[in-house]
Amino acid sequence: MQNETENENKKAGDLTPVSEIISSCPLFKDVRECETLSGETAITETITPEAEAVIPESESPSGNTPKAEEPAVTESAAPEVRDDIPGTPDYNWKKYGYTRITEETFCGGPHPGDYEKDGVLHCGYCHKPKYVLHTLFCKTKAYPIDCDCKRECRNRIAEERRRRQEREHAELCRCHALPHEYMRHWDFAHDDGGSPRITSYARRYAEHFVEMKRRGEGLFLFGVTGTGKTYAAVQIVNALCDQGYRCLVTSFLDIVNTLLSMNRENRQGYIDDICRHDLIVFDNYGTEPSTYFSDMNVLKIINTCYDRHVPMIVTTSLSPEILNKGTNVTRNAALLQLKKRCYCLTLANIQRRNRQAKERAARFRNLLGIEAEPEAEASAPLF
Template sequence: MTNDFEKIFDTAAEPEDYKGEDGLLYCGKCRTPKEAYFPADKIALFGRDRHPAECKCRRAERMEREAAEQRRKHLDTVEDLKRKGFTDTAMRRWTFENDNGKCPQLPMARKYVKRWEQMQAENGGLLLWGKVGTGKSYFAGCIANALMEQEIPVKMTNFAVVLNDLAAGFEGRNEYISRLCSYPLLILDDFGMERGTEYGLEQVYHVIDSRSRSEKPLIVTTNLTPDNLQNPQDTAHARIYDRLLEMCVPVFFTGENIRRAAAQQKMERLKELLK
């Protein structure tokens, strides 16, 4: 036990280390002390007048190791969030870094992320609407990826997946919906494309109503127009749309069909290659 106790106070000396004028051991690399004196009132307690200290280069090495470990933990956390948060791996590529500049609304997504704390506090939801291929899903995915990079959990899914999960009975309906609503941000992509059965509409309403009561932000992408939402075809749709319009600010997406333009560019490249 005595030997173990003494080892705590023994300073490992390297061949290039040296004794300073103050009697302490100095690092031969960075020329800073590897020892420090105990305060006078501690000497009697430990029976020694000095203890090991971290020289400048050792401190730098330790801080570098700790920073690397923090980076590793951060990457592991982000990877776990994206694995759980996205229902399609393609969504991982929907980032600000991959922006091609063809979505004029994207600066608004950057502002949403920048002001996330305020958006969260004020339950700031968005209803992204416009024609097919105008960048609505990409806009939402950029927000999701950026927040997950900050270790904020986000769920981005669609009602086709939600309804399939509920029908498959992977877990109780209430537990499943409660888990969806526990995310700080929920994104529902391609709203309005799901099955319009009585059961399906009931589940859609239950999810949106539960999200409303959770008082957490919701982002929805849809090809439906505000006119469609304000003039529902029946009562079942009316109560769903009412909830959405209460929770989300409509954002209109203009511009060209990005997917169609990308497909056309790819076709032109293939034609050139096959000439």
């Protein structure tokens, strides 16, 4: 009988309070102290949600210990952690008591404002447990879990990283698609307002590109130099690059010159690489030399895009009458294939060209310090 009593006392003595188990757990060795912005070490204590400020000594009689119903707390500011994660400076992290959020915020253990309830550490902002106790083979261990604010912060950071990856992918697509650096600014957000009608058409084409890509339909833009054909085409390309599409802005003249410099066995692979894009812009159609090699390769590229349902946007400064006049059989076949898949639009906005010329002339006069008289300015030739 005495042995059974001793065994029961021994078993009762083996039971360790939950607070001691938590404090002695290896998972908590690195979370007993948190680092403030100034670099000083502040010991984190258990703080109830109601106690957010230190009780002044004047309220405590003769500087004695405060009353039991008003537990003492340690005054400390919300943690401000170094090394911000890129892409999250605009988020209101102060909603959860954090000045800034980094990866260190989630592995720094308890923060000021956290409190203990039922033997488990709770978050002082969302009041959800940060740890869960599991007993296995008479041993109780504490395992960290995500509270609501911690989970939302993680999701927010993951969303910011996803957006940053999309922006980086869009920049890579834009660098691949555009042959010139200045074309990156030719988008709908920075439209110069020179051709509002064609801009609205281009915007609607970009908005319905999924359907256009499924049908393999594009645009055939006619107009003299300076009417905004290439500008509208590049606007569409920039909008599609933001969506992650793989586009290309080129010309048949550049393609033919590249094919001439390549070996015969590599030419077909080069044409296949061109036709794998989601959208191809062929600028200045009709300026390539009218030779057998040029006409055959142009027809081959157009037929490949036609068969693969690759949308094409073609710009030309030649009128439809000039394109149809004096063409050989090969060029005529290529032109017919383009008209089957591309909707023809004629741009006749001469005012855009005149306005750009006047702005260019005014910029040069201001740069050179030339003061032109009103009569001379009115009769000044346009560039």
